[in-house]
Amino acid sequence: MGRFHRHDDGTVHAHDDEDGHAHGEDHSGYQTGAERVEVLERIFGENDKTAAANRAAFAASGVRAVNLMSSPGAGKTTLLRETLSRLAGQVRIGIIEGDIETSLDADRLAGLGAAVTLINTGNGFGGECHLDAPMVASALPRLPLAQLDLVLIENVGNLVCPAEFDVGQDARAMVYAITEGEEKPLKYPVMFRSCELVVVNKMDLLPYLDFDLDAFAGNLRKVNPAAEVLYVSARTGEGVGAWCDWLRARL
């Protein structure tokens, strides 16, 4: 095992002479037989393959899928309840509900005419903080896709990880609540940039908050100038019609 060598920082490894040292050290003349294998493989490759299969499965049934993301407590489930009530009898909706633990949100969506299936991500090591394409693939057999027009995927409440994973959706939208503060687009630019639509929720609270709507809109424009923005209150129903129209326009 003479091909291994120890670096000053205590790490031990081996590599060949041709590929140079990432550590800026001079090992010239040091003979090792270790080999470097070029890989150049995308780490999300497997996820993206499954996402493409999900997308094809939705398309084969004539279903459009929307990946709905937000921080915890922004109002995704309340917005979905209101959405299901309004679109009942017009649009056949399936819901994939992602939560780390509990069926509380799925229970809130039951009895409103939609096919609801739950993914609890807590089975993994510590609980996954997002939905990925294989999780959504595992939920698809539980939905009657052939009898649906639209699948709404309610992602795990989190402004970081869900933005990284393609689950096979046709569009990404997020719910943002004005109680979260104006600076959130700057703090979570990847999430805000990943979405075609930002639904600004809890507008009924505007009179009670020191919330600068123009500052928020300016911050959002900095990270995602192309995003559509809708201002709603899922609680009072204000603006929810425009969100339903946006969904209908996707079909």
Next chain:
Amino acid sequence: MHELSICSSIADIARRRADGRTISVINVRVGQLRQIVPDTLVYCWTLISEETPLAGSRIVVESVPARIRCRSCEHTADLGDLPSFACAACGGIDVEIVAGEEFLITSLELADEGAGS
């Protein structure tokens, strides 16, 4: 926050590419716009790899700054720490990201068997 599941994906790719040979280093390229914390990735790797044939291997992260190019005036610049995707030269908002979204395994360094002699 999702480094654990990412390490599982890395382990799958590394195992397949190493094809039974012992890996000492996995070189990973991570763009600034990937929300990966390098230290967390390195730490999670020790959790994922321990008591597997990958135990003792290390992840080495190469970070890539995000760069945007303005489609109007062609000005290209690093994004920097405060994320504004507007062009710093002309203020245009029609920009493309030319670097910073990378997330791949670039190479594996194998321990010794089968190489050299």
